[in-house]
Amino acid sequence: MADQIRYDLLTQQALRGVVRSVLADTAQRGGLPGDHHFFIAFDTTHAGVRMPDRLRAQYPQQITIVLQHQFWDLKVSEDAFEVGLSFGGVPTKLTVPFEAITKFIDPAAQFSLQFEEIGEDSAGEAANAAEKNRGAGADRRADNAGESGARLPAASAQSSSVPRTPATDEEPTPPAGGAQVVRLDRFRKK
Numbered sequence: 001m002a003d004q005i006r007y008d009l010l011t012q013q014a015l016r017g018v019v020r021s022v023l024a025d026t027a028q029r030g031g032l033p034g035d036h037h038f039f040i041a042f043d044t045t046h047a048g049v050r051m052p053d054r055l056r057a058q059y060p061q062q063i064t065i066v067l068q069h070q071f072w073d074l075k076v077s078e079d080a081f082e083v084g085l086s087f088g089g090v091p092t093k094l095t096v097p098f099e100a101i102t103k104f105i106d107p108a109a110q111f112s113l114q115f116e117e118i119g120e121d122s123a124g125e126a127a128n129a130a131e132k133n134r135g136a137g138a139d140r141r142a143d144n145a146g147e148s149g150a151r152l153p154a155a156s157a158q159s160s161s162v163p164r165t166p167a168t169d170e171e172p173t174p175p176a177g178g179a180q181v182v183r184l185d186r187f188r189k190k
Contacts, residue, residue, distance in 0.1 A: 015113050016098045022106075024076040026067070035108040037068035046100035048080060052092055062102060065094070 019040075026032055041064040042049065044056055055063070065085060067074070072084040073093070080097040105112040 012115060015115070016101065019101060019104045019113065020076060020078075020081075020098055023074065023081050027074040027076050027081075032068070036106055037066060037108060039103070039105040039107070040065050040067065040096070040101060041103035042096050042100040043102055044100075046097060048095070048097040049100050050093075050095035055087060055092065064103070 022038075026038075032038075041062055044051065044059050044061060044063055051063075065083075067083065067085075070086060073082065074084075075082045079099075080095055082093060082095045084091060084093050086092065101115060103112065103114050
């Protein structure tokens with residue numbers, strides 16, 4: 001597996017960089033512009049997550065926080081962010097590594113990212129699936145002439161700000177295994 005390019009990891013790192021940049025910009029501005037607000041879900045068991053024991057007991061696996069009107073002391077580093085929030089009227093400081101984030105949503109922009117944990121097992125499964133697909137590739141290429149697709153195995157970005165054309169109103173049926181296929185012709189200027 002050492003000779004394979006880990007596009008799944010590279011994609012996920014790049015998308016986590018988007019979250020880092022947005023939070024750093026928010027911290028620098030001292031707040032959010034316009035109607036923007038963030039829903040951030042994260043794994044409370046991830047190494048580096050710092051939160052009070054009472055919250056960890058309440059949310060043993062995952063919690064979703066909202067950064068909108070009442071948050072303070074947002075600080076962003078290369079690997080994590082810190083923020084002050086109120087839970088049940090009790091001021092609380094959280095530290096969240098970017099690696100712990102499972103979802104990032106900005107409803108005002110209709111933008112969302114969802115992250116999955118990637119380990120060596122999933123990398124091996126991806127390699128096996130790619131090997132299987134090589135054999136069936138010639139048949140698929142004949143069926144899909146003129147269409148290009150890109151897999152987003154590790155994280156997916158969704159935004160309804162991408163205009164749809166009548167020819168691409170229908171989403172392609174996702175392949176088995178839950179991977180998403182993005183038709184590149186959707187992004188081409190016509």
